[in-house]
Amino acid sequence: MQTWKLALAAAACAFGAATAQAQDIRIGADLPMSGPNSEYGELFSNAAKLAIEHINADKLLSKKLELVIEDSQAQPQQGVVAMNKLVNVEKVPFVLSAFTAVSKAVAPVGDKAHVVTVNGGAIGPDLAELGDYFWNVIPLVNLEVLAMAPYLVKERGWKKIALCVRRRPGGRGDSQGARNPRAEERRRAGGSDPGAARIAAVLRRRRQGARSVARPRLHRVVRRAAGADRQAVARQRRDAATRQLLGVLGAHRGAAAGIQGCAVHHAGHQLGWRRARASAWRKDWKAKTGKEPSAYIANYYNAVLIFAKLAQALEKSGQPITGENLLKQRKAMPSFDVVGGKLTFLPNGTVSVPLQINETDGGAGKAVKANIVVAP
DSSP: OHHHHHHHHHHHHHHHHHHHHHHSEEEEEEEOOSSTTHHHHHHHHHHHHHHHHHHHHHTOSSSOEEEEEEEOTTOHHHHHHHHHHHHHTSOOSEEEEOSHHHHHHHHHHHHHHTOEEEESSOOOGGGGGSOTTEEEOSOOHHHHHHHHHHIIIIISOOOBEEEEEOSSHHHHHHHHHHHSGGGHHHHHTTOBOOOEEOHHHHHHHHHTTOGGGSSOSEEEEESOOOHHHHHHHHHHHHHTTOOEEEOOTTHHHHHHTTOTTSEEEEEEEOOOSSSHHHHHHHHHHHHHHSSOOOHHHHHHHHHHHHHHHHHHHHHHTTOOOOHHHHHHHHHHSOEEEETTEEEEEOTTSOEEOOEEEEEESSSSOEEEEEEEOOOO
16 A cells, blocks of 8 residues: 555656646757767757756746757758657757758758747858748858958958869858859959869869969868868868968868868857857856857857747747747847847848958967948
């Protein structure tokens, strides 16, 4: 009899814990937690967790906010499996995503279920075309091109740029962004675009004196590459006596991975530490990791913070926190004060944020141009 009572009590406790957990507000993350890109999943999820820690400490919402993580392995098929679980089993209204191919694969799942999917790491410009329920809190690569081109041409005097494009979605998008008529500002500034080809082919033709790539002052390395690729790129650059590289967000990781001897330029969020929220965010991140936070960390922190602000507004108006209501609220209040300054959503789900151009040669790097605001 006593055993029966203990079992009943244990069951009651378990039921009560499950009920309490069900009452928490939960969001999802479809990130690579295993495989060769697990480093990114770890970074992005930790950034989201830090935001949740701050949100819960500040009691922005009526209930505790929690993060449910599923492993995409940075693969589209696995990403869809993870997204289906988050949408259909976990019933979350808001999901964090990363990587262009994965984001494009999972977006239709979220759109059909009216679940918001937010990208903070992929940069392909076609991510602006995935429907109302797919949002980007990271400037896409075409925005980076528009930010960097006037600086490189007008202030650095680099009027001949060779594009080296990897045959992947982000690389193709970057090339299109550089060549797109909407990037006319670079050409008006006096720059030229000698063409796009494989890295080795470009450099070989450059050494042979081909007119289309004759003596470019700078090579644009499109798309962040794996460490081995970065080092191969650097060796070829040094062999060709071309030591100026241009990359997208994350290019500084290439410098740290072995591109010493080449100056790497890339655009990213402007991260000013004088702002109270940015200062606290930076302090807590450094305390947890021992490292300075990057724009990637800001993106996923901001994504969760934006959810909390939208959810807070919904709670105040007595509306349930659903994907559909989050979308309506975002359209009603498109601008947010986040780490990095003011972030404004555009109608297509992309954002306008202050950008800065950074330069590094394998060290800590420095900002060489700040307060850049451009729109697609």
